[in-house]
Amino acid sequence: MTLPMNERVQHIQLSGIRQFFNLVSKEKDMISLTIGQPDFPTPDHIKEATKRALDEQFTSYTHNAGYVPLREAACRFVETKYNLHYTADEVIVTVGASQALDIAFRTILTEGSEVILPAPVYPGYEPIIRLCGATPVYVDTRHTGFKLLAEQIEPLMTERTRCIVLPYPSNPTGMTLSHDELQQIAQLVKDKPIWIISDEIYSELVFTGNHQSIATWLPDQTIVINGVSKSHAMTGFRIGFLFARKWIIEHMLKVHQYNVSCATSISQRAALEALTVGMNDAHDMKKQYAERMSYVYERLRAIGFDVQKPNGAFYIFPSIAKFHHSSFDFALQLAKEAKVAVVPGSAFSTYGEGYIRISYACAMEELQKGLDRIESYIKKGAR
Numbered sequence: 001m002t003l004p005m006n007e008r009v010q011h012i013q014l015s016g017i018r019q020f021f022n023l024v025s026k027e028k029d030m031i032s033l034t035i036g037q038p039d040f041p042t043p044d045h046i047k048e049a050t051k052r053a054l055d056e057q058f059t060s061y062t063h064n065a066g067y068v069p070l071r072e073a074a075c076r077f078v079e080t081k082y083n084l085h086y087t088a089d090e091v092i093v094t095v096g097a098s099q100a101l102d103i104a105f106r107t108i109l110t111e112g113s114e115v116i117l118p119a120p121v122y123p124g125y126e127p128i129i130r131l132c133g134a135t136p137v138y139v140d141t142r143h144t145g146f147k148l149l150a151e152q153i154e155p156l157m158t159e160r161t162r163c164i165v166l167p168y169p170s171n172p173t174g175m176t177l178s179h180d181e182l183q184q185i186a187q188l189v190k191d192k193p194i195w196i197i198s199d200e201i202y203s204e205l206v207f208t209g210n211h212q213s214i215a216t217w218l219p220d221q222t223i224v225i226n227g228v229s230k231s232h233a234m235t236g237f238r239i240g241f242l243f244a245r246k247w248i249i250e251h252m253l254k255v256h257q258y259n260v261s262c263a264t265s266i267s268q269r270a271a272l273e274a275l276t277v278g279m280n281d282a283h284d285m286k287k288q289y290a291e292r293m294s295y296v297y298e299r300l301r302a303i304g305f306d307v308q309k310p311n312g313a314f315y316i317f318p319s320i321a322k323f324h325h326s327s328f329d330f331a332l333q334l335a336k337e338a339k340v341a342v343v344p345g346s347a348f349s350t351y352g353e354g355y356i357r358i359s360y361a362c363a364m365e366e367l368q369k370g371l372d373r374i375e376s377y378i379k380k381g382a383r
C-alpha cells in the first residue's frame with residue numbers, strides 16, 4: 001500500500017548546500033568556507049534584552065502581526081536607513097525572512113503563475129513557488145555581472161507573470177543593483193499587475209554606497225522582506241519582516257496567522273533592542289566583512305580565478321570553468337584533497353554551474369589557511 005502525499009513535495013529536492021555538506025562533513029581537519037550565517041556573536045545588549053523579556057514574563061502570544069513597539073521600530077529603522085515609509089499596520093513580524101517569503105508567495109501566487117528571478121540564486125525561493133503550483137522563470141545573469149536587468153525581464157513578461165524576485169545584495173554572488181538599474185526595473189513594472197518581492201535580508205551589509213530598495217520607486221507594488229538574521233547575527237532568533245501596503249498586508253496576515261499565529265515573543269523583544277539601541281550594530285561587522293572580501297578577492301585573482309568583486313553580503317562566487325567542467329566534482333575534490341569545503345555553484349540553480357560559493361563569514365586566519373590550501377591545490381593541477 002502506498003499512502004498518498006502531495007506530489008509537489010515529493011519532487012522537491014533537499015538543498016544542494018545541505019547535500020554537499022552531508023557528503024564532506026565526515027572529512028577531518030576541514031576548513032569550511034560554506035557557512036551562510038554571521039560568525040560574529042549576537043551583541044551582548046541584545047542577549048540581555050532577551051533575558052529581561054523572559055524575566056518579565058513576556059512569554060505569551062503577541063499580536064498576530066507582531067509586537068506593536070517592534071513594528072514601529074522596524075518602520076523607523078527602514079525609514080532612517082533606506083528612506084522607506086511604512087506605518088505599523090504595514091508590517092508583519094515573521095519567523096525569519098524564510099517565513100516572510102513563504103507567506104508572500106502563498107498570498108500572491110496561484111496555479112500556473114510565473115515568477116521571474118535572477119539565477120544563480122538563493123535556493124529558498126523555487127520550492128515555495130513550486131508548492132504554489134507556480135513556475136520559476138530564471139534569467140541567466142552570468143553575462144550581466146550577476147545582475148537582473150530590465151532589458152532581460154521585459155521579453156519574459158507574460159500575462160501569467162505575477163511577480164519578480166529581486167534578491168539584492170545577492171546570496172550567492174554578493175552583487176547589488178545600482179540606483180539606475182533599480183529605477184529601470186521600476187519603470188518597466190510600474191502600473192502593470194506584477195509584484196516585486198524584494199529580499200533585502202543583506203541590506204545592512206552593502207560595502208560601497210548605501211543600500212537602496214526598489215520600494216523607493218514602487219511602494220504600491222513591492223513587498224519588502226528583511227530581518228535581523230544577518231544584520232545583527234541573530235539567525236537562531238528567527239525574526240524577519242514583511243513591509244507592504246496595508247491592503248495586501250491584511251491578506252498576508254491571514255496566511256501568517258494560520259501558519260504560526262505570531263513570531264516568538266522573546267525573540268521579538270530581542271529584535272526590538274536590535275533595531276533601536278542596536279540600530280548601527282552592523283557597522284563594525286560590515287567593516288570586517290569588507291576587509292575579508294578584499295583579501296579573498298585579491299587572493300583568488302592572484303591564484304588565477306576569474307571572479308567578480310562583490311559589493312555586499314558575505315559571499316564571493318568565482319568561476320572554476322578554467323579548472324573543471326563540474327562545480328560539484330571540483331568542490332568534492334577540493335574537500336577531499338585540499339580539505340577546504342566550499343559550496344558548488346550548482347546548488348544555486350543550473351545557472352550556477354561553473355562556479356563555487358565561498359563564504360567569508362569566518363575568521364581571517366581560517367580564510368588565510370583556506371586560500372593557502374586552495375592555492376596549492378590549483379598549483380598542483382586541479383582535477
Ligand SMILES: Cc1ncc(COP(=O)(O)O)c(C=O)c1O
Binds near residue numbers: 099122167171229
Ligand atoms: C537571500 C536570503 N533570503 C532569505 C534567507 C533566510 O533568512 P532567515 O534566516 O531570516 O530566514 C537567507 C538565508 O540565508 C538568504 O540568504
